Amino acid sequence: MQTPILDPVACSGLSRRNFLRIAAATSALASVPVLTESRLAFAQRPKFADPNKGIHIDANENPLGPSESARKAIAEIIPKGGRYEFPMQMELGETFAKMEGFDPSYVDVYAGSSEPLHFTVLAFTSKDKPLVIADPGYEAPMWAANISGAPIIKVPLLDPKGAATHDVKAMLAASTTPGVIYLCNPNNPTGTVTSREDVEYLVSKAPKGTVILIDEAYIHLSDAQPSLDFVKDGKDVIVLRTFSKLYGMAGIRMGFAIGRPDLLKQIATFGGQNSMPITAIAAAKASLIDTDLVPTRKKLIGEIRAENLAWLKSEGYHATPSVSNCFMLDVRRPGKEVYAAMAQKDVYIGRIWPAWPNCVRVTVGSREEMAVFQKTFKEVMSGSTAGLEPQPIHERMRETPFAYLS
Amino acid sequence: MQTPILDPVACSGLSRRNFLRIAAATSALASVPVLTESRLAFAQRPKFADPNKGIHIDANENPLGPSESARKAIAEIIPKGGRYEFPMQMELGETFAKMEGFDPSYVDVYAGSSEPLHFTVLAFTSKDKPLVIADPGYEAPMWAANISGAPIIKVPLLDPKGAATHDVKAMLAASTTPGVIYLCNPNNPTGTVTSREDVEYLVSKAPKGTVILIDEAYIHLSDAQPSLDFVKDGKDVIVLRTFSKLYGMAGIRMGFAIGRPDLLKQIATFGGQNSMPITAIAAAKASLIDTDLVPTRKKLIGEIRAENLAWLKSEGYHATPSVSNCFMLDVRRPGKEVYAAMAQKDVYIGRIWPAWPNCVRVTVGSREEMAVFQKTFKEVMSGSTAGLEPQPIHERMRETPFAYLS
Numbered sequence: 001m002q003t004p005i006l007d008p009v010a011c012s013g014l015s016r017r018n019f020l021r022i023a024a025a026t027s028a029l030a031s032v033p034v035l036t037e038s039r040l041a042f043a044q045r046p047k048f049a050d051p052n053k054g055i056h057i058d059a060n061e062n063p064l065g066p067s068e069s070a071r072k073a074i075a076e077i078i079p080k081g082g083r084y085e086f087p088m089q090m091e092l093g094e095t096f097a098k099m100e101g102f103d104p105s106y107v108d109v110y111a112g113s114s115e116p117l118h119f120t121v122l123a124f125t126s127k128d129k130p131l132v133i134a135d136p137g138y139e140a141p142m143w144a145a146n147i148s149g150a151p152i153i154k155v156p157l158l159d160p161k162g163a164a165t166h167d168v169k170a171m172l173a174a175s176t177t178p179g180v181i182y183l184c185n186p187n188n189p190t191g192t193v194t195s196r197e198d199v200e201y202l203v204s205k206a207p208k209g210t211v212i213l214i215d216e217a218y219i220h221l222s223d224a225q226p227s228l229d230f231v232k233d234g235k236d237v238i239v240l241r242t243f244s245k246l247y248g249m250a251g252i253r254m255g256f257a258i259g260r261p262d263l264l265k266q267i268a269t270f271g272g273q274n275s276m277p278i279t280a281i282a283a284a285k286a287s288l289i290d291t292d293l294v295p296t297r298k299k300l301i302g303e304i305r306a307e308n309l310a311w312l313k314s315e316g317y318h319a320t321p322s323v324s325n326c327f328m329l330d331v332r333r334p335g336k337e338v339y340a341a342m343a344q345k346d347v348y349i350g351r352i353w354p355a356w357p358n359c360v361r362v363t364v365g366s367r368e369e370m371a372v373f374q375k376t377f378k379e380v381m382s383g384s385t386a387g388l389e390p391q392p393i394h395e396r397m398r399e400t401p402f403a404y405l406s
Numbered sequence: 407m408q409t410p411i412l413d414p415v416a417c418s419g420l421s422r423r424n425f426l427r428i429a430a431a432t433s434a435l436a437s438v439p440v441l442t443e444s445r446l447a448f449a450q451r452p453k454f455a456d457p458n459k460g461i462h463i464d465a466n467e468n469p470l471g472p473s474e475s476a477r478k479a480i481a482e483i484i485p486k487g488g489r490y491e492f493p494m495q496m497e498l499g500e501t502f503a504k505m506e507g508f509d510p511s512y513v514d515v516y517a518g519s520s521e522p523l524h525f526t527v528l529a530f531t532s533k534d535k536p537l538v539i540a541d542p543g544y545e546a547p548m549w550a551a552n553i554s555g556a557p558i559i560k561v562p563l564l565d566p567k568g569a570a571t572h573d574v575k576a577m578l579a580a581s582t583t584p585g586v587i588y589l590c591n592p593n594n595p596t597g598t599v600t601s602r603e604d605v606e607y608l609v610s611k612a613p614k615g616t617v618i619l620i621d622e623a624y625i626h627l628s629d630a631q632p633s634l635d636f637v638k639d640g641k642d643v644i645v646l647r648t649f650s651k652l653y654g655m656a657g658i659r660m661g662f663a664i665g666r667p668d669l670l671k672q673i674a675t676f677g678g679q680n681s682m683p684i685t686a687i688a689a690a691k692a693s694l695i696d697t698d699l700v701p702t703r704k705k706l707i708g709e710i711r712a713e714n715l716a717w718l719k720s721e722g723y724h725a726t727p728s729v730s731n732c733f734m735l736d737v738r739r740p741g742k743e744v745y746a747a748m749a750q751k752d753v754y755i756g757r758i759w760p761a762w763p764n765c766v767r768v769t770v771g772s773r774e775e776m777a778v779f780q781k782t783f784k785e786v787m788s789g790s791t792a793g794l795e796p797q798p799i800h801e802r803m804r805e806t807p808f809a810y811l812s
Contacts, residue, residue: 034674038490038681051493065488074487074685078480081689082471082654084444087457111517111659114680122676147675248488251684253517268440269553270528271677274520275444278657279480279685283487 191322597728
């Protein structure tokens with residue numbers, strides 16, 4: 001078992017100077033907005049990168065976009081845009097609850113899963129109740145913990161050159177009083193699945209009152225068993241779902257927090273249940289009831305992923321055994337150099353995790369996008385990238401604590 | 407000068423039982439979500455009220471819906487729905503900043519103004535830093551104050567049977583350490599404007615460090631002078647704008663918080679800068695640059711408002727001298743009875759403010775809607791409504807502290 005490092009500076013990948021800056025900012029409750037996949041991706045793009053130009057496989061977006069039924073639903077709802085239509089929002093939660101066999105009180109509707117993620121960490125962590133997360137893992141919970149003042153304990157993935165799964169035993173051993181243990185399944189950025197057995201172990205052994213936050217943003221892309229049944233069984237588990245990934249609605253904004261009503265109420269306190277965009281409600285409803293959507297897209301993305309992982313292997317590169325729409329690619333040199341060289345050719349990959357500095361995350365794009373990726377990657381890797389540095393991050397991002405990412 | 411009452415129970419209109427329930431819930435950070443106009447409106451609608459049936463003039467919505475250019479912009483952006491498009495979001499803030507002569511760092515983009523309102527009260531009020539608000543006024547800040555543990559000081563409107571404006575001197579006298587003084591201009595529910603002179607007085611006399619939160623949700627409907635210049639002058643002022651009212655985008659979700667960057671960062675900490683719906687960004691941008699939109703809609707809504715205020719006067723009823731899309735109507739009997747009687751005939755007005763129990767808020771709808779309102783109101787008022795009670799509030803609302811509203 002790898003021993004988790006308890007110093008939040010040492011293990012966060014932040015320089016001490018950065019950490020002190022963040023700590024100072026946090027004490028004034030400043031500078032740390034909700035962190036989202038888009039902010040993390042754009043923080044790495046050069047200031048004037050044109051989203052309409054080049055290949056953008058750096059934000060785990062789905063190039064397919066919303067389904068046909070979702071697009072139609074958005075177009076049809078536009079004339080009602082002057083109305084809050086709160087009943088529609090309730091009906092969406094009820095639809096999902098019914099499909100999954102829940103009472104509707106177990107489902108809260110949010111504009112994506114970033115807010116309930118942020119609010120859950122704010123609600124359940126504190127100075128004495130650390131956040132425990134995997135490394136590399138999705139970074140967003142860290143920033144919320146900086147606001148709540150909670151120690152951040154990053155636990156390296158188990159078998160990093162192999163299965164790269166959550167080390168649930170080490171995560172449990174990392175703190176006797178964890179506030180939140182965050183588990184993204186499949187994991188971002190590795191795309192790897194933590195087994196049902198391990199998730200069960202984590203849920204069953206966690207100290208009473210610890211919230212296990214299971215982020216299933218990518219669950220539809222994999223055969224991993226969902227964790228909703230823990231919620232049904234009354235466990236201290238909150239599951240997050242989003243329509244941003246398989247459903248192709250990152251820009252439409254819809255997600256769910258699924259948990260015991262008493263837990264959901266605590267996170268809603270921080271800002272939950274704002275009126276939702278009716279465009280997103282309509283699109284999500286149409287997507288949910290479109291029973292072909294998940295298997296069709298899962299199959300297509302799975303095929304493109306397999307083709308690319310096979311190609312990379314044939315080229316001699318190791319990548320994580322992803323079952324999702326992203327993977328970590330070991331470039332055997334500083335990842336940031338490869339990131340920078342690719343960006344110069346308008347192919348945006350990334351980002352870099354400090355724990356794995358020679359790896360870069362790559363999102364599975366369309367076949368056309370991945371063809372450009374392969375061509376460009378081969379060109380970049382055939383030359384020297386020594387000393388290349390990513391361009392400065394966008395002006396509006398500089399004030400946020402993203403510097404270490406570049 | 408009216409003396410503000412300092413007991414939060416006595417002045418909140420909550421029964422002591424309700425207050426204790428809220429206090430208990432708050433101590434566990436439970437049960438108090440972001441409060442929005444839609445939640446407040448729907449909390450009053452009977453459980454199965456069909457939003458597609460009857461006349462809904464209870465949520466200050468704009469029956470015109472999004473402008474033609476906004477509708478077109480939404481339809482056109484749908485294919486990009488799979489992308490976060492963060493640059494679009496920044497560009498929207500920059501567009502507004504440029505139009506108003508601000509540096510873009512003074513404008514943060516939110517999905518409506520409810521979240522920045524909630525977060526501002528969370529950020530700047532506390533046990534020792536009360537919230538000061540007008541009564542009757544928009545209730546949403548109260549619930550955020552319940553979460554932050556701040557005392558709530560409600561200050562009656564000045565000249566309630568006349569101009570019904572914020573009593574800025576009494577608001578200033580209400581606390582020596584106010585965290586937030588909330589001023590909605592024009593005011594919800596009365597639609598009345600507080601003079602520039604009074605707003606200036608409030609801003610200039612407020613204790614250092616007190617945030618003046620000026621909610622300009624309805625500003626476009628009136629000739630009131632905006633308060634953006636206080637922000638430019640570096641004052642502790644945060645101005646809220648929304649596209650939910652004049653712009654007819656309540657269901658599309660877009661708004662701005664405008665303030666010094668250091669203040670905006672503090673509120674963003676609580677959940678700001680989530681990725682925005684690109685549908686809303688596109689629609690807001692199209693609406694902003696459509697220079698005819700504000701004057702055209704302001705004129706139309708103003709005419710319908712004037713027609714209805716004149717009709718009510720001719721029928722012998724007093725209403726507040728609104729310059730907005732809502733007014734308080736004195737029905738000279740318990741407002742809830744009239745609300746209930748109207749709802750029985752599928753005309754939804756409301757809501758009721760405990761401080762003015764014989765008044766009901768009425769939203770200015772379309773001419774067609776207001777014709778039905780007039781006919782139904784005349785019928786209702788010609789008979790007895792004694793003992794009528796509104797139907798039970800919606801199931802999902804019962805757990806929230808809305809009971810006093812019905």
